[in-house]
Amino acid sequence: MNSKLNLNQELIVKARESASHVADSVQDFIDLHTTVTVERAVCRLLGIDGVNDVDVPLPNVVVDHLSDRGLLQGGVAYFIGNAVAETGLDPQGVAESISAGTLDLSKLPIHTEEEIRAAIMPVAEANVERIRGNVASRNEKLGRFGDKEGPYLYVIVATGNIYEDITQACAAAKQGADIIAVIRTTGQSLLDYVPYGATTEGFGGTYATQENFRLMRAALDKVGEEVGRYIRLCNYCSGLCMPEIAAMGALERLDVMLNDALYGILFRDINMKRTIVDQYFSRVINAFAGVIINTGEDNYLTTADAVEEAHTVLASQFLNEQFALKAGLPEEQQGLGHAFEISPDVENGFVYELAQAQMAREIFPKAPLKYMPPTKFMTGDIFRGHVQDALFNMVTVMTGQKLHLLGMLTEAIHTPFMSDRALSIENAQYIFRTMKDLGDELVFKDGGIMQTRANEVLAHATELLGEIEQLGLFGTLERGIFADIKRPQDGGKGLSGVVKKDAQYFNPFIELMKGVRA
Numbered sequence: 001m002n003s004k005l006n007l008n009q010e011l012i013v014k015a016r017e018s019a020s021h022v023a024d025s026v027q028d029f030i031d032l033h034t035t036v037t038v039e040r041a042v043c044r045l046l047g048i049d050g051v052n053d054v055d056v057p058l059p060n061v062v063v064d065h066l067s068d069r070g071l072l073q074g075g076v077a078y079f080i081g082n083a084v085a086e087t088g089l090d091p092q093g094v095a096e097s098i099s100a101g102t103l104d105l106s107k108l109p110i111h112t113e114e115e116i117r118a119a120i121m122p123v124a125e126a127n128v129e130r131i132r133g134n135v136a137s138r139n140e141k142l143g144r145f146g147d148k149e150g151p152y153l154y155v156i157v158a159t160g161n162i163y164e165d166i167t168q169a170c171a172a173a174k175q176g177a178d179i180i181a182v183i184r185t186t187g188q189s190l191l192d193y194v195p196y197g198a199t200t201e202g203f204g205g206t207y208a209t210q211e212n213f214r215l216m217r218a219a220l221d222k223v224g225e226e227v228g229r230y231i232r233l234c235n236y237c238s239g240l241c242m243p244e245i246a247a248m249g250a251l252e253r254l255d256v257m258l259n260d261a262l263y264g265i266l267f268r269d270i271n272m273k274r275t276i277v278d279q280y281f282s283r284v285i286n287a288f289a290g291v292i293i294n295t296g297e298d299n300y301l302t303t304a305d306a307v308e309e310a311h312t313v314l315a316s317q318f319l320n321e322q323f324a325l326k327a328g329l330p331e332e333q334q335g336l337g338h339a340f341e342i343s344p345d346v347e348n349g350f351v352y353e354l355a356q357a358q359m360a361r362e363i364f365p366k367a368p369l370k371y372m373p374p375t376k377f378m379t380g381d382i383f384r385g386h387v388q389d390a391l392f393n394m395v396t397v398m399t400g401q402k403l404h405l406l407g408m409l410t411e412a413i414h415t416p417f418m419s420d421r422a423l424s425i426e427n428a429q430y431i432f433r434t435m436k437d438l439g440d441e442l443v444f445k446d447g448g449i450m451q452t453r454a455n456e457v458l459a460h461a462t463e464l465l466g467e468i469e470q471l472g473l474f475g476t477l478e479r480g481i482f483a484d485i486k487r488p489q490d491g492g493k494g495l496s497g498v499v500k501k502d503a504q505y506f507n508p509f510i511e512l513m514k515g516v517r518a
Helices: 009-032 036-045 058-068 076-087 091-100 113-145 162-175 210-227 239-251 263-268 272-288 297-303 310-326 349-363 382-399 418-434 449-471 473-479 508-513
Strands: 033-035 152-157 179-182 232-236 256-258 292-294 337-339 370-372 403-405 498-500
Touching: 009 033, 009 272, 009 310, 009 449, 009 473, 033 036, 033 272, 036 058, 036 076, 036 113, 036 239, 036 272, 036 508, 058 076, 058 091, 076 091, 076 113, 113 210, 113 239, 113 508, 152 162, 152 418, 162 179, 162 210, 162 418, 179 210, 179 256, 210 232, 210 239, 232 239, 239 256, 239 263, 239 272, 263 272, 263 297, 272 310, 272 473, 272 498, 272 508, 297 310, 297 337, 310 337, 310 349, 310 449, 337 349, 349 382, 349 449, 370 382, 382 418, 449 473
Parallel strands: 152 179, 152 403, 179 232, 232 256, 256 292, 337 370, 370 403
Antiparallel strands: 033 498
């Protein structure tokens, strides 16, 4: 890609090196630890599903059983594998026996590591093959329909009722949407379990459950056949159950997942040690399953000023890139996030927005960047709002953004009606069509506002990453450098679920998935 911004390439290299060193130092911690939700994700990938008689998910039953007996540090795969070798039950049978109180994993004779692996690896491999089959199915549909050039039109549904969500999602697909994101119900990211089954009640969104994933996937496949396009499905792989939701998404063929390394720490007060371990395994799964992750840098700009703190967005993008690469997630699956959030009252705000988007595009040329619409300064004036969204659409097509979350003219008023969504899609399609090659026709003035702005942001981001390299990531988060939010290392939710691994620990899915494309 030819640079329009004349970015300082030495600073880009330096910033990446600093981010890589930060990721390296944190990886040492990740490799030594597991968490309750990592182990529950292993349960799910071993085929353990369902709930007990009081609606506790069986993966939680198994992990709590091991934790209560001081065995979790050995890992679910080790102890379930040992039980399979001893009893001849499959993992689901082991889980049901634990739930019934007829099996205690702490009282079984311990088999050799070879016997344990021989018992559990075929089960793990079979479920990995299921995910591989999902990737093949996606590729077959994309091969048959073709994939879209230019930005994907990305819209949300959020009724709280999965069946109503399906109605809205199918309407959006027929109107032209390429990606449907089912917003999660408020507060689900703070639940330390995944609800079970189809759900019809949620607030501000719909519960993320494996059955809801299955229902929406089937509906989008059906409407995709009708309209002759592959419709991608997105959900939220974040919060206290990050790896579990990644596992569920891989098993039900989701295509896009919100999956940030720092979001839960900053915006949901989830303990940083818990989040850092969880994000690693979730990204291993997403990488293998061909899922595009979306990172959440746009959220920084809802709590901090988009002009003053733009460099923190870029610094976080560099960090998310390196954490993703550590998990084997290629650049082509990294939907690094940013947003159109400069106040409309700022003189030349559009010029700064254009510079920021072009900078992200040039620094991360292979990434399917996720560009978020104006929200912070939407007032409820639908006419002004539609113009703000149109300007956002213009920046997207001029700078080659890929995952384009549509703004809604009724942002700040209510959850969008289907008619609101149709107007937003029509707006974007008009601009993308009539300005398709405009970006290629434009050059930016040497030493002008955009080149100067982008290089200032890059310089500040590089400086910030150098500071983070010295402080370490945990120390940086304690000081509130990102989004003006301070988080203590041993505070927040979920720290008790972090466990140091024993010598015999193994995770068969990291062995089978990391660095491998399904």
